[in-house]
Amino acid sequence: MMVAIGDPDSIPMQSLESTSAREFDLSFRNVSYCVKHKHDRTHSVILKNLSGSFRSGRLVGIMGPSGAGKSTLLNVLSGFKKNNVTGQLMVDGQRLSERRSRKVISYTQQEVCLWSALTVEESMRYAAEFKLSPTIAPDQKNARVRELLHVLGLTSCADTLSGKVSGGQAKRLSIGLELLSDPKVMLLDEPTSGLDTVAAYQVLAHVKQLAARGRVIACVIHQPNSQQLLLIDDLYVLAKGRRIYSGPTGEMVTQFARFGLECPVSHNPADYALEVASLDQEDERLKRLIMEEERDIFDYKPPRLMVEKSVDGSYQRYALSTLQQLGVLLRRTARCTLRDSYQFKARILINIAIALITSVAFYNTGNNADRILANTAVLIINLYAIFFTSIVSAVLVYPRESACFVLESKNNWYSLRAYYLAKIVVELPTLVLILSSSAFFLIVYYFTAQPFEWLRIGTFALVCLMFGWISQMLGLLLGSIMSVQNSVFVSILIMVPASLFSGFFVPLRDASVLLKPLLYVSFVRYAFEGAVHAIYGFDRADLECPEVFCYFRQLKRFLEFVSMPDLAYGYDLLALLGWIVLLMGAVYFSLRRRIKQD
């Protein structure tokens, strides 16, 4: 079937300057990458002695069957993968320092990471704020954003939320975000995947224009049709981590034919290249082809590192200072939070619903000595509500957000320090936590007839707030190290045993030798103890007794019964604070690990 495809020349050529009028190239020599398998201490070679040179002004397509190593090669060339990599990488004939490599090379991964609550233009504007020097006037930054939107064909959807644009527009936007800083080299992993033929062609046509303006652009492309292939100037074809072709697209078929691999006339050369790359590695023709491609590597000893570790002072890694980055991050977070109010409303409504159910079930138990155990259960339910609403909202949102953080941070938008500070500033005094917990707290407190004394209300609210922070930090920690599904399961796995260690179900006095240490470190126990202290401590007068005799009328007896005879509220707060600090540290190190790991 013929598909109507737009002419690339019809895409408006703008005044977007070329990065360099002079030709240059990204070249790499003897690049190898292996992974070590911990279980059997063996290792697999994923990329083997790859060399090549991608020239500016030409669009390079990286092809190969699934698992050939295409994404790995881009990860290695971009510096996203550093461990177990050997070889040499040069731009314009110069070896790169780590700093310079990050400055010069930008990488757009297959998965697009966009802030769905921002419009296309807003996303570009925030990227411009991060990536362009603060000395550039806002008008100039906006002009550059508009120019890029035009070049990438995104003007018509500039006011559409990034979460609502089409797949092709999202891919073009993610390319545009990196283009703002005008990188010399752009590596794109499957910019056309998931798109129909027309959209894929449009994306490629835009990318070709960007290359034509003097950049090195290399993109992984799965199976270009013949029209898409016309846009690709050079091909780099991989088979099981080895190079089988590197050169102009038009010469590939002739090169294969020299080794007895004749491309049938009816075949698309790209399809044929995949067939050749999928041949058995023992095939004589393929063996000779690979030998020919690798003929220049035998007498060459590659350096152990792709890029030099040394800090190159002449390249400033970020356009903004940490404080300026923090400012932009806070503004962006505030805008996203205000616009995406679903979480906020859902959290408050859930809290109100649970609070009403709890109030009906435990109506007026607060001052009744006969129902003191039921009233203590109210305190535990209160902690449960805070825990689950806080942790679930964090784990639902954070895995995606942290993936965007990793990408933006590796592409030099901002530092881990700035992002972490912004996260803490946003998470700690969070209005959502305070409002949703207060909604629950006030309803339950009133209907279950807890003592209306400011000291008790204040001390109880403080325990709830600190417990909410712990839950939120735990959610961030889980969200930064695992997927949404796993984080939800793990949060349940944490909370259910943690409730056992609250001191309510198994008081300290009855705890076995094995359980006791867990009770001493359980944050639920400290929160529960703090809540019990707020409600029943501070020398509260005897409770009312509607029966002839109530054993727990004197609160001293009840506190002894739950193993909290000498409550120390300050000590509980200190333990909760310790947990908050510990989790904040753990979140920092888990994010650090994320950006350091491959």
Ligand SMILES: Nc1ncnc2c1ncn2[C@@H]1O[C@H](COP(=O)(O)OP(=O)(O)OP(=O)(O)O)[C@@H](O)[C@H]1O
């Ligand atoms: N960290 C790793 N541990 C184990 N194997 C790995 C690792 N990274 C890559 N591989 C393996 O290396 C090979 C190349 O992976 P890569 O993702 O680069 O392939 P690809 O050519 O991009 O494939 P696709 O087109 O399917 O995306 C695959 O077999 C993959 O399983």
